[in-house]
Amino acid sequence: GENVGLHLPTLSVQEGDNSIINCAYSNSASDYFIWYKQESGKGPQFIIDIRSNMDKRQGQRVTVLLNKTVKHLSLQIAATQPGDSAVYFCAETSSSNTGKLIFGQGTTLQVKP
Amino acid sequence: EPEVTQTPSHQVTQMGQEVILRCVPISNHLYFYWYRQILGQKVEFLVSFYNNEISEKSEIFDDQFSVERPDGSNFTLKIRSTKLEDSAMYFCASSGQGRDTQYFGPGTRLTVL
Numbered sequence: 001g002e003n004v005g006l007h008l009p010t011l012s013v014q015e016g017d018n019s020i021i022n023c024a025y026s027n028s029a030s031d032y033f034i035w036y037k038q039e040s041g042k043g044p045q046f047i048i049d050i051r052s053n054m055d056k057r058q059g060q061r062v063t064v065l066l067n068k069t070v071k072h073l074s075l076q077i078a079a080t081q082p083g084d085s086a087v088y089f090c091a092e093t094s095s096s097n098t099g100k101l102i103f104g105q106g107t108t109l110q111v112k113p
Numbered sequence: 114e115p116e117v118t119q120t121p122s123h124q125v126t127q128m129g130q131e132v133i134l135r136c137v138p139i140s141n142h143l144y145f146y147w148y149r150q151i152l153g154q155k156v157e158f159l160v161s162f163y164n165n166e167i168s169e170k171s172e173i174f175d176d177q178f179s180v181e182r183p184d185g186s187n188f189t190l191k192i193r194s195t196k197l198e199d200s201a202m203y204f205c206a207s208s209g210q211g212r213d214t215q216y217f218g219p220g221t222r223l224t225v226l
Contacts, residue, residue, distance in 0.1 A: 032212055043117075043204050043217035044156060089156065098169035099144050099212050103156040 012110040019080045021107045023073040023090035030092040034101070035064060035075045038087045047075070047088075077109075085111045115139045117218035119205050125224045126195055134190045134221045136205030145188045146206040146215060147180065149173070156204065162188065195225045 013019045025033070031052035036044035050057045050064045050073075057064050063076040073090050087108050091101040118137045126132050138145050147159040160170040162180055179191045188207075192199055202222050206215040 034214065036217075043220045046214055046216060049214060091156075093212055098161040098163070099146065099208055099210075099215065100158045100161055100169050100171075101146075101148070101156075101206075101215060102158065105155050 009105070010108045010110065012112060013080050015080060015082060015111050015113050017080055019075075019077040019084070019109060019111075021075045021077075021088050021109065023075075023104050025071050025073065025090075025092050025104075027092065027102075028068075028071065032093040033064070033066060033073050034091045035062075035073075036089045036091060036103075037084075038089060038106070040086075044089060080109075080111050082111050082113060085109055117205055117207055117216055119203075119218035119221050121221060122219065123222045123224070125226065128197055128225055129194050132192050132195055132223060134192075134203050134205075134223070136188045136190070136218055137186050138188055138205065138207030139216060140186070142207035142209050142216075144168075144208045144210065144213075144215075145180075145182070146208075147190045148204045148206065148217075149201040150204065150220075151201045159190075159203075192223075195223075197225050199223060200225045 034049040035047040037047050038044045048059045048062050048064045050066050055066050061078045065074045077084055087106045089106045090104045117139055120135045124132055145162045148156050149159055150156045158171050159174045160180055161168045177193045181189050202220040204220045205218045208215045
C-alpha cells in the first residue's frame with residue numbers, strides 16, 4: 001500500500017551541527033520524492049526533490065539521499081541554523097499522473113543556539 | 114518570485130454553513146490541488162484538478178466538497194455543509210506539470226463551531 005512515514009517525531013540539534021532527518025516509504029512504485037519545510041502557521045515550503053533514477057541530490061546546505069533498496073529517504077542539513085527550526089515532511093507522488101502527494105507524519109527540528 | 118495566494122487566512126463558520134475557500138495559483142501552472150492539515154497532523158491530499166476537471170480525489174473529498182476554476186486565475190474549494198471535523202488548515206497548491214514540484218499557498222484556517 002501507500003505509506004510514507006518518518007522515523008523520529010522530534011530532532012534537537014546544536015546550532016552549527018549537521019542534521020539528518022529520515023523518512024521511510026513503502027510503495028516501491030514511487031519515483032519522485034520531495035522534502036518540504038513547514039514553519040508554524042505557514043504552508044509547506046519546497047526544499048529539495050529527487051527522482052528515483054538518482055540516489056543523491058545536493059542543494060544549498062541540503063542534501064537528499066535516496067536508497068531504493070530499503071525504501072529510505074533522508075534529508076541532510078549542513079551547519080544547521082536557528083532559521084531551520086520547523087517541521088520537515090517527506091512526500092512522494094503516487095504512480096498515477098495526477099501529481100497527488102502523499103505526506104509523511106513530519107519531524108520537528110529544534111535548533112538550540 | 115511568483116507564489117500561490119489564498120483567502121481568507123482564517124474563516125470561522127457555524128456547523129452546517131457553506132464555506133468557499135479561494136486560491137490564486139501561480140499564473141502559468143496547469144495543475145491545481147487542495148490539501149488539508151488537521152492541527153498537529155500530516156498534510157492530507159483532497160483533490161487534484163486539471164483541464165477544468167477533477168483528475169483524482171481522496172475519500173475525504175465526499176459529496177460535500179466541490180472545486181471550481183471560475184475564471185482564469187481563481188481556484189476554489191467549497192464545503193456545502195460544514196461539520197466540526199472539517200476544522201483544519203486548507204492548503205492550495207499548483208504545479209506546472211502533473212508530476213512537477215508543487216508550490217503551496219499559506220493556507221486558510223477553517224474553524225467550524
